Amino acid sequence: MVKSGPTQRVARWLKKFDKALAASDVDAVAALFDKDCYWRDLVAFTWNIKTLEGRPAVADMLRARLADVKPSHWAVKDEATEAGEITQGLFVFETALGRGEGHIRLKGKKCWTLLTSMIELKGFEEKRGAARDKGVQHGVIKGRETWAERKAREEAELGFSQQPYCLIVGGGQGGVALGARLKRLGVPTIIVDKHERAGDQWRKRYKTLCLHDPVWYDHLPYLPFPDDWPVFAPKDKIGDWLEMYAKVMELNYWASTECKSAKYDEKKKIWTVVVNRAGKSLTLHPKQLVLATGMAGVPHAPKFPGMEDFAGVHHHSSRHSGGEAFKGKKCVVIGSNNSAHDICADLWENGADVTMVQRSSTHVSKSDSLMELGLGPIYSEKALAAGITTDKADLLAASIPYKLKHEFELPVAKAIAKRDADFYAKLEKSGFMHDWGDDGTGLTMKYLRRGSGYYIDVGASQLVADGKIKLKSGVGVARIKKHSVVFSDGSELPADLIVYATGYGSMNGWAAALISKEVADKVGKCWGLGSNTTKDPGPWEGELRNMWKPTQQEALWFHGGNLHQSRHYSQYLSLQLKARMEGLPTPVYGLQETHHIS
Numbered sequence: 001m002v003k004s005g006p007t008q009r010v011a012r013w014l015k016k017f018d019k020a021l022a023a024s025d026v027d028a029v030a031a032l033f034d035k036d037c038y039w040r041d042l043v044a045f046t047w048n049i050k051t052l053e054g055r056p057a058v059a060d061m062l063r064a065r066l067a068d069v070k071p072s073h074w075a076v077k078d079e080a081t082e083a084g085e086i087t088q089g090l091f092v093f094e095t096a097l098g099r100g101e102g103h104i105r106l107k108g109k110k111c112w113t114l115l116t117s118m119i120e121l122k123g124f125e126e127k128r129g130a131a132r133d134k135g136v137q138h139g140v141i142k143g144r145e146t147w148a149e150r151k152a153r154e155e156a157e158l159g160f161s162q163q164p165y166c167l168i169v170g171g172g173q174g175g176v177a178l179g180a181r182l183k184r185l186g187v188p189t190i191i192v193d194k195h196e197r198a199g200d201q202w203r204k205r206y207k208t209l210c211l212h213d214p215v216w217y218d219h220l221p222y223l224p225f226p227d228d229w230p231v232f233a234p235k236d237k238i239g240d241w242l243e244m245y246a247k248v249m250e251l252n253y254w255a256s257t258e259c260k261s262a263k264y265d266e267k268k269k270i271w272t273v274v275v276n277r278a279g280k281s282l283t284l285h286p287k288q289l290v291l292a293t294g295m296a297g298v299p300h301a302p303k304f305p306g307m308e309d310f311a312g313v314h315h316h317s318s319r320h321s322g323g324e325a326f327k328g329k330k331c332v333v334i335g336s337n338n339s340a341h342d343i344c345a346d347l348w349e350n351g352a353d354v355t356m357v358q359r360s361s362t363h364v365s366k367s368d369s370l371m372e373l374g375l376g377p378i379y380s381e382k383a384l385a386a387g388i389t390t391d392k393a394d395l396l397a398a399s400i401p402y403k404l405k406h407e408f409e410l411p412v413a414k415a416i417a418k419r420d421a422d423f424y425a426k427l428e429k430s431g432f433m434h435d436w437g438d439d440g441t442g443l444t445m446k447y448l449r450r451g452s453g454y455y456i457d458v459g460a461s462q463l464v465a466d467g468k469i470k471l472k473s474g475v476g477v478a479r480i481k482k483h484s485v486v487f488s489d490g491s492e493l494p495a496d497l498i499v500y501a502t503g504y505g506s507m508n509g510w511a512a513a514l515i516s517k518e519v520a521d522k523v524g525k526c527w528g529l530g531s532n533t534t535k536d537p538g539p540w541e542g543e544l545r546n547m548w549k550p551t552q553q554e555a556l557w558f559h560g561g562n563l564h565q566s567r568h569y570s571q572y573l574s575l576q577l578k579a580r581m582e583g584l585p586t587p588v589y590g591l592q593e594t595h596h597i598s
Contacts, residue, residue, distance in 0.1 A: 006080035007079050018071075020032065021062075029058070029062060033055050033058055033114075037055060037112055041115075042115070044093075044100045046589035048550060048588050051402065051403070053403060077089075087106040094122075099122065102395070117395070121575060124186075126185065164286045165286060165287050166189040166288040166581075169290065171201070171292075172292070172566075173238075173563050175292040176245055176251060176253070179191045179246075184222070185575075189251075197239075206322050210234045210458070211232050211563070212367055214231050214379060215230065216379040219563075219567060223245060232367070258276045259273060259275050259514055271287070291507065291511060291558050291560075292559040294560045295560035295565075296507070298504065299503075301316050304480050305480070310480050310483075311482045311483055312496040314480075314498035317340070320499050323346045323348075326347055330494045330496045331347045331496065332357060333501055334499065335357070335502050336433075336501075340455075344356050356471050358473040361453075362433065363435055363454040364457050364461050365442060365443045366461075367457060370443060370456060378392075379393050390567075397564075406441045412442065423461070438533040443456065449528055505598065506598050508524065509598065521597040522552050522553055522594065524595065525546070525598055526544075526546045541592065547561070548573045549576070550592075552591070552594055
């Protein structure tokens with residue numbers, strides 16, 4: 001490999017870093033970092049997902065963890081690049097227990113941002129490539145067990161004569177992605193889901209639902225979508241893919257199975273989980289429980305006066321299956337985020353008279369603009385042609401500390417605003433209340449901070465701007481009457497259908513429902529950064545609350561997010577679970593405190 005100036009710069013820094021670490025000279029290590037530095041660690045050093053901010057935090061972590069971690073073999077991977085005073089590059093390294101990859105940004109000669117991530121455990125590597133299983137024992141063997149017989153036996157035993165080490169509640173993209181990684185690592189796992197088939201989480205949503213993220217961003221582990229897969233996949237296509245994925249990856253997937261209750265024995269270190277499988281009650285005893293129920297928690301169903309008197313159809317957006325039955329009907333959708341827009345568009349396409357009720361401001365980004373200006377540099381055909389694979393893109397995305405994320409997103413938001421200025425002018429002229437977030441950073445930061453307050457436009461916004469989807473903006477709902485909705489300004493709309501697109505609670509709501517309110521409160525709110533912006537109260541957390549990492553409740557984990565996050569962070573969660581199963585020491589540095597219970 002021909003070493004350029006940037007690559008040599010990164011190599012020199014890594015050499016000094018390696019030398020200071022080997023000498024346990026924490027002060028010398030800290031001196032290699034910029035005063036305003038960030039070290040984001042994904043399991044490798046902290047057995048946590050943790051960002052250290054500033055030299056003192058870096059030094060404190062190393063004093064606590066360096067003797068155990070024993071990092072070594074730091075080496076540049078690929079050519080580094082430079083832009084202005086910033087040099088950045090990828091590297092590999094090892095620890096006493098694992099191997100890792102990372103990313104560095106140098107500001108001059110000092111480290112500005114460092115990412116370290118564990119990619120495998122020594123002695124427990126996945127059997128892939130040259131290390132794959134042979135699959136058959138050649139020769140003539142009486143009474144040999146075929147692959148089908150072995151699979152049937154394992155399925156008959158797991159959950160009955162053999163207990164799973166891990167139980168995953170939720171069989172959507174998060175559940176199957178984590179299940180696939182655990183399968184590769186030899187962790188006995190059962191995935192339970194209440195739906196009849198894998199993928200029904202998608203199939204049963206409203207007819208026009210499709211992914212708003214592009215294909216390059218959405219691959220699942222090990223098995224990427226084919227190269228003719230559409231950029232934005234329809235929900236039923238995703239549903240079929242998840243069903244196929246669960247089968248091909250040989251996951252122990254229990255469909256038609258609802259988790260009814262769970263309780264942890266602090267002394268025995270084991271869960272007692274009661275499930276109903278196709279009408280039969282069963283009790284499981286996993287060591288680890290993962291709630292992979294999506295980043296959204298229990299549907300937030302509002303309580304408006306008079307709801308019980310409504311004579312038409314009304315339901316939460318999570319129960320809306322499509323608009324075919326409402327041709328010519330008066331439909332009111334309360335909400336103005338993703339689901340509300342999609343459902344309004346679906347109803348309009350089916351000939352309904354539909355009104356969107358916008359109670360608070362919403363950010364809108366056109367899908368094409370977001371894809372090209374936001375994700376395109378690392379998740380696109382152009383990025384692939386430049387050698388940025390999905391794994392490399394994931395590292396690049398993860399390398400930006402959340403404390404700096406808004407600085408990277410602000411230019412993207414400004415570029416989108418400029419590109420689509422005419423669109424925004426027309427949308428706002430229609431009366432739509434639009435915003436760019438508390439600090440002008442747009443969609444990505446809203447997603448990370450609060451998981452709401454935005455719409456990725458795939459067509460509905462034009463219908464709003466043109467008046468085809470009617471808009472009732474800046475008012476609250478005062479009450480529901482037998483055939484209408486009454487608003488806070490005294491106005492009234494006739495309604496045959498009311499859809500409450502009013503969002504979801506925090507994921508720990510599932511813990512409250514399945515385990516107890518005490519455990520849910522002990523864990524605290526999931527998602528959000530503590531940015532002290534709208535719906536994301538401080539203090540600053542530095543990482544997404546309680547996601548993919550140890551929580552205040554031992555042996556309870558939360559796994560959710562979009563397909564990208566389900567793919568990428570399932571790697572780190574699976575390694576944490578595997579290490580615990582094998583009895584490896586996993587002292588957690590910087591366990592997250594609980595500041596908000598919901």
